[in-house]
Amino acid sequence: MSYVRHLQCTTCGAVVEYGHAALTCPSCGSEGILDVVYDYEAIAHRIGCDTGRDMGRDCFAATGENSMWRYMPFLPVDPVWERPPLRVGWTPLYNARRLARALGARSVFVKDEGVNPTASLKDRASAIAAVRAKAAGRRIVACASTGNAASSLAGCAASMGLRSCIFVPRRAPRGKLMQLLIYGATVVSVDGSYHEAFSLSAAAIERWGWYNRNAAINPYLVEGKKTVSFEICEQLGWQVPDWVVVSVGDGCTIAGVYKGFHDFYHTGLITRIPRILGVQAAGCQPLVEAFRSGERFRPSPENTIADSIAVGVPRNPTKALNAVRRSGGDMIAVPDEEILRAMRLLGSTTGVFSEPAGAASLAGLAAAFESGIIGREETVVVIATGNGLKDIANAERAAPSPIEVGPSIEDLRQMLEARAKDLLTQGE
Amino acid sequence: MSYVRHLQCTTCGAVVEYGHAALTCPSCGSEGILDVVYDYEAIAHRIGCDTGRDMGRDCFAATGENSMWRYMPFLPVDPVWERPPLRVGWTPLYNARRLARALGARSVFVKDEGVNPTASLKDRASAIAAVRAKAAGRRIVACASTGNAASSLAGCAASMGLRSCIFVPRRAPRGKLMQLLIYGATVVSVDGSYHEAFSLSAAAIERWGWYNRNAAINPYLVEGKKTVSFEICEQLGWQVPDWVVVSVGDGCTIAGVYKGFHDFYHTGLITRIPRILGVQAAGCQPLVEAFRSGERFRPSPENTIADSIAVGVPRNPTKALNAVRRSGGDMIAVPDEEILRAMRLLGSTTGVFSEPAGAASLAGLAAAFESGIIGREETVVVIATGNGLKDIANAERAAPSPIEVGPSIEDLRQMLEARAKDLLTQGE
Numbered sequence: 001m002s003y004v005r006h007l008q009c010t011t012c013g014a015v016v017e018y019g020h021a022a023l024t025c026p027s028c029g030s031e032g033i034l035d036v037v038y039d040y041e042a043i044a045h046r047i048g049c050d051t052g053r054d055m056g057r058d059c060f061a062a063t064g065e066n067s068m069w070r071y072m073p074f075l076p077v078d079p080v081w082e083r084p085p086l087r088v089g090w091t092p093l094y095n096a097r098r099l100a101r102a103l104g105a106r107s108v109f110v111k112d113e114g115v116n117p118t119a120s121l122k123d124r125a126s127a128i129a130a131v132r133a134k135a136a137g138r139r140i141v142a143c144a145s146t147g148n149a150a151s152s153l154a155g156c157a158a159s160m161g162l163r164s165c166i167f168v169p170r171r172a173p174r175g176k177l178m179q180l181l182i183y184g185a186t187v188v189s190v191d192g193s194y195h196e197a198f199s200l201s202a203a204a205i206e207r208w209g210w211y212n213r214n215a216a217i218n219p220y221l222v223e224g225k226k227t228v229s230f231e232i233c234e235q236l237g238w239q240v241p242d243w244v245v246v247s248v249g250d251g252c253t254i255a256g257v258y259k260g261f262h263d264f265y266h267t268g269l270i271t272r273i274p275r276i277l278g279v280q281a282a283g284c285q286p287l288v289e290a291f292r293s294g295e296r297f298r299p300s301p302e303n304t305i306a307d308s309i310a311v312g313v314p315r316n317p318t319k320a321l322n323a324v325r326r327s328g329g330d331m332i333a334v335p336d337e338e339i340l341r342a343m344r345l346l347g348s349t350t351g352v353f354s355e356p357a358g359a360a361s362l363a364g365l366a367a368a369f370e371s372g373i374i375g376r377e378e379t380v381v382v383i384a385t386g387n388g389l390k391d392i393a394n395a396e397r398a399a400p401s402p403i404e405v406g407p408s409i410e411d412l413r414q415m416l417e418a419r420a421k422d423l424l425t426q427g428e
Numbered sequence: 429m430s431y432v433r434h435l436q437c438t439t440c441g442a443v444v445e446y447g448h449a450a451l452t453c454p455s456c457g458s459e460g461i462l463d464v465v466y467d468y469e470a471i472a473h474r475i476g477c478d479t480g481r482d483m484g485r486d487c488f489a490a491t492g493e494n495s496m497w498r499y500m501p502f503l504p505v506d507p508v509w510e511r512p513p514l515r516v517g518w519t520p521l522y523n524a525r526r527l528a529r530a531l532g533a534r535s536v537f538v539k540d541e542g543v544n545p546t547a548s549l550k551d552r553a554s555a556i557a558a559v560r561a562k563a564a565g566r567r568i569v570a571c572a573s574t575g576n577a578a579s580s581l582a583g584c585a586a587s588m589g590l591r592s593c594i595f596v597p598r599r600a601p602r603g604k605l606m607q608l609l610i611y612g613a614t615v616v617s618v619d620g621s622y623h624e625a626f627s628l629s630a631a632a633i634e635r636w637g638w639y640n641r642n643a644a645i646n647p648y649l650v651e652g653k654k655t656v657s658f659e660i661c662e663q664l665g666w667q668v669p670d671w672v673v674v675s676v677g678d679g680c681t682i683a684g685v686y687k688g689f690h691d692f693y694h695t696g697l698i699t700r701i702p703r704i705l706g707v708q709a710a711g712c713q714p715l716v717e718a719f720r721s722g723e724r725f726r727p728s729p730e731n732t733i734a735d736s737i738a739v740g741v742p743r744n745p746t747k748a749l750n751a752v753r754r755s756g757g758d759m760i761a762v763p764d765e766e767i768l769r770a771m772r773l774l775g776s777t778t779g780v781f782s783e784p785a786g787a788a789s790l791a792g793l794a795a796a797f798e799s800g801i802i803g804r805e806e807t808v809v810v811i812a813t814g815n816g817l818k819d820i821a822n823a824e825r826a827a828p829s830p831i832e833v834g835p836s837i838e839d840l841r842q843m844l845e846a847r848a849k850d851l852l853t854q855g856e
Contacts (some may be wrong), residue, residue, distance in 0.1 A: 062789055085518040086779050094513050115543045119817060140851055155647055159779030161526055175701055178624060178820050181827035184776030186848040189830040196835040208852055270778045348612030351514050351587030389817035392606050399609035402617040407624040409631045421613040423568055423593055424636055
């Protein structure tokens, strides 16, 4: 059984029965994105929260699942359904002391989502999609994606014997495309923007009856993403941080981040919700502008190297803005140069190699410290959403060049003298 | 404290005191690679093996460490020494049912080392190097590497505030180089072969007194790698597989795989050692030839796409060949086309995207089934040593091409009809 009580439209508020065939609101149509509402009282009873908080908090570790499935009572999944064998979630949260020092801050943690099976946070959502597709007897899953959602869906599908059909805009980085193809997905490369790839996928999904993993349409995917917040709570020993920082494209990931804290709060597992800082790239910041103006977002060009968040027409603006506002958070935009600088800073102080969209979170944090949005004494968790190996071309823009030498020690000595003199004197 | 009893030379058998400054045998010189010998009786007592096997076996999970550090009594590391915060090891072992079916086999497991922090098995060795360097008060660590050892060292060093200097041959794939640079390593790109990069690193390490992470010289690195075998035992519920398959370059990884089973066997945790199949690329198979001929290896050209195992002059031939022989195993070479095919097969049946050297293991398994070296009813573990995202250029050679369309549903229908007809009829 699952603890879902019903679905509720984020636009008109209509209550929709769990199990209803359509993924969006029957009243509003495709604009009416649904929210999954749980019976929090029943969950609290089930996990033992109502008999003393500590027991509830310990129940997740007691499952023995080193993955997102340790949170089963909070997921729209029946425990008897088949799950992908891939180990999704329970990614490490690092106490980044050297990074904090570099930022002049007291306490900065980094959640490394790049070690998920297909190397991004999106695996959490795709795992839910694959489980629900299989449970519904579907054999083909589909989505449009700038990359990470796609590779995660293709990987999860492959691990469960499902076929996948993925729509990508032609500018998707090669690394992400290769993953899809190696996972055996049928990849449709659309000569157009992400928006056009999305529309074509929607038409095809409707026409051929595939399972729809488009995150802004399918209400269950945010439910997978929210497990990142569950883990943050557990891994911090239930000390809720002051801020969580995450980059924003379509708006689904930040919605998931909020939903996780929301669910734990309403079950009584935590006593407050952290403030959420949403970060977009300066060259594509429709939601930052909408947040500041209080008006509906305006479509934006997609001028940023951070392809995972280069979304000019975000599909989930309501959930995203709600997440920021309800958490008492804020939004900020950062230029590409700062994103590249953040990639180096993150890598050299923590050993975490993040894709640009992941490093954008850190660039946003640095800017938020500068502008006083976040105080340097506050505790902050930065979510590194994907692995830097996914986008080598941009890593190359961020990285210094190697020292080139012939195979001669004298040659080497001269080059080190010029470029890394400290290496010649700091052996011990 | 640690349970290391002494070191022993793999060439002349000399016993060397633990704590001796030189990394190789004082009698034989740099050719004398040392082996770390533990006091197995003391370990058995410490972990409770001698009071009943089950207690000993449960002690690892009881540490609560979801990483290689759960095996502390078996490591050349004092528990009080500082460790890298990165979460190394305890990678997933997948029961690959669809892959087994595709191979006509009964039971094939895949150990996905690509989800380590820097995306390869080498993190296990570099973590040990970083710990020992820091404990010895060193501030600079160095190595020569075709890629994975280097990026893992750079990542582990960054996470502990150590400087790293990495020597790479110029042909190293870009993905691996970018990782190093983002981690803040000083990268010396040597205009020459891996052999020449290695020699230059050795000269520089000696001259400037850096900590040496070259795996064939430093006896402690195999000790990190062996934890992959510890995990295989635990994750299979202590049912030792019939075979473990791993690709071979320098010979250090296969030596580590053997050492893990050896250590558990001699502590009484397992009752037999699995046979080990070592796989090299057909274009660079000096150790396969040495194994077959029974003679010392002859230097080989490095003609393979699998750059992590493109090692014409392997530095650890003795340990590697001992691993195969003492386990009752075998060696096999596979052509590059089979490696590329194995990448697709692995990805599409399991959702694991492996670099060519990792997929070489699977290609070797397929060949070993064909030739009867391994029976299809035997239980096999294939080690996927590194993430496919590290080498996108070769993934592209392995992958089919995407379907290119304009943003029109009719266009799409025609293309699917031609290239993926099953998608049009299998919606439910």
